[in-house]
Amino acid sequence: MAIPGRTLPRSAPTGLLPVPRAVAPASGRVAIVSASVGAGHDGAAAELERRLVADGFAVDRYDLLDLLPAGFGRAVRDGYHRMLVAAPWAYQRIYAGTERAGGSGPLARALLRAAEDRVLRALRPDVGAVVSTYPGASRVLGELRRAGRLAVPVVTYLTDFSVHPLWVADGVDVHLAAHAVPAAQARAAGARDVRVCGPVTDPRFRPGGPDDRARARERFGLPAHAPLALLVAGSWGVGPVRQVARELRDCGAAVPVVVCGRNQVLARQLRADGIEYVYGWVDDMPGLMQAADVLVQNAGGLTSLEAFAAGLPVASYRCIPGHGPANAAALDEAGAAVWIRDPADLKSALCALVDGPLGLRQRAAGLALFARSPGDGPAAEIARVHRPGPPPPPPGPGPRRRPRARRLALTTAAACAVWGCAVGTGVATTYGGPALLHTLGHDLDPARLAPAFGEEGHHS
Template identity: 75%
Template sequence: MPYAGRTLPGPAPAGPVPRPRSEPTPSGRIAIISASVGAGHDGAAAELARRLVADGFTVDRHDLLDLLPARLGRAVQEGYHRMLVRAPWAYQRIYSSTERAGGGGPAARALLRAAERRVLRALAPSTGAVVSTYPGASRVLGDLRRDGRLTVPVVTYLTDFSVHPLWVADGVDVHLAAHAVPAAQARAAGAGDVRVCGPVTDPRFRPCDRRERDRARARFGLPPRTPLALLVAGSWGVGPLRRVALEVRDCGAAVPVVVCGRNQALAERLRADGIEHAYGWVDDMPGLMHAADVLIQNAGGLTSLEAFAAGLPVASYRCIPGHGLTNAAALEEAGAAAWIRDAVDLKAVLHDLIDGPLGPRQRETGLALFAATPERGPAAEIARLHNSGLPRHDPRRRASRGGTPRRLATTAAVACAVWACAVGAGIVTAYDGPALAHAIDHGLDLDDRTPHHASQPEGRHS
């Protein structure tokens, strides 16, 4: 069956998207809405799509950033990236404030409402279920479902181990979680039907034997017998990655192998520092994980799940603000990753993960996440919801849907740089926009509180 990578809005359907037939069907159409904010949301969407296509479904994939009005999607992406690089302290404040408030402010709601019609137009009339891998998309779809304009099941797949309240949207029928820890957090945030179905990762991420490990090291030109620590920093190479690489090298526990995505400037700087194995874009991340002895990460997203699938112990260290810190705490609670909070513990924890008893325990915990049979995985759960359908939500239409497109665009233009920053995803808060913009333009690095003027190109690691 066909699979569309990124689809654009099509003709408006005549009325609400129809409900699927009540009887099970061997195939059908499912839409997945993600966002190209980093790589984690898109990575989960891609793997869900691959599995559903293998099961006979037609899958349409959409990027919510393409469905925002006035071409604001790219501004949202750039604003989020800019804040993580230049003013991570501001991102932490916004993340924390939206955690306490349980959601975004009026500007966020106006911006998301402006995307509702575009989302409906993008859905084919034969769509039988819609899946979100992105908090902003869940908000849009939840409102459409609650109002009765979308009459097929809406599913949120939680891509993170920690669940910010923005992930939980009224109207979403089912939330799928990788583990009991994020499932409990989703329920605490108000989600009703939460199901633990395990993570989704590319099947190339799997455990390997010693022979395959040796071949991977030879392929990358890595030392054949020296302990190796694989350092990653999300899809954009943000956070104090250079500092971590130097600390790992100097502590002597392992040789650092650093992946910087498309942040080629960072890779060149690391090599100038004497970090021999510093890479930009890496196509064969499964092979690089097979070559390594431990993964050190700072965001807790898709790369951590890929490491679990590959049987690679994981440590969280010098995490980025917001979701980096909450993911580190959730992974530690689940027993899946060690959280190194102090540099003085770095060497001892790495030794324990590489040669001590902590590594095998974490490897077992990580691999256990993937123990579910295919019949119990996220794609299978989505297929069942598509085939069975769910009761239609009672319409609860709001009296006002917001202002004119021009007014929305003006409001969103002030807020879009902030909008992407809650949950690394894209909801603006009721925040002092001009003051924040000034802070970002004259931003301080989290580590040294000195002005940071060099922007870093975005990138992916895999």
């Protein structure tokens, strides 16, 4: 988790910001605000940071959940988790409800307003641009910008291929999209300055040759010649993973290779089901992707983009509620991934992706997302809007602490609100509680909604 205000040592109102002809000088400071819900938002933030640091910028990373008042971030995350486990029908209702409403409920807005002062205090005085990789952070930063309290540009990097209205916040200067499909969705949701700049993924994800493939299979103990279907389900290993693994095995099109992330219970269950190649958290996902022939996924997040960069065809199948089908539809529309809607089509689709012309087309489409030069990428766009800030002032006394009574009151209110959202789902749904949780955590792998409760928590 990022530490507020720490520079990590790794390797204008909306629509009114001019687009300079040249990239800003490689100097100055950029802040990135993400959130530790799932791994996709933090993964995009880490790669943006790496690129900006390489261009000469100092970068501060913040976790929005750390900046919510009175420790509310942890309470929201835990309460949201409990709601997903106890009410598997709720997430789709939340997602659809906030999509129809075009944003979050009053409880979410109140909480995010409470974070504004803390976010503003955390930003260093010499920051020249602030980047969000999370919808809640975009809402906070956009409001600060719109109210004139934040004088430097705010950029939202859209980590999802589909764009929920929560992503588009008034006051954000620029929205960056990986492809024309999410860019069009962002414009339809009200974003005015939207720029297509390609995905951000770790540079270790790249296509491999036959020798890379052979070495990777040997390293992971995988069969040398069988077609392999890499099955992933987010950093928590959620969704109907056991069902999909059995279907992959039984259809005979490819041998399932399952990554369970931190979900040790799921890994044990899969081994008991007779699934031979099961892994927990995998540090060398680039190597595992070079070993595989096709990726099967259920959420359309960062792992899909990493597969595209590795030249691996992608299939969306049995998607988790909410953003799972939305991302699958957007990826399908973009021609980047196949969405298998009918289980009867699983074998034929996998065979076409592994050995047929469909796989060749999908590999080419995925790699084409990364065809832009570095000067046209997201880090370059951030550099273009960056405005060098003043030098930092000399150290002075820290901010005045809030009275203990007020902190206690906020903590109590937070606990009550989370309890209400997690337990009283019927009431919360009516009065906007789930919208709060969705705003703060819609990239939590919601297949905790799956029938197999208790299967929690792959890689980014």
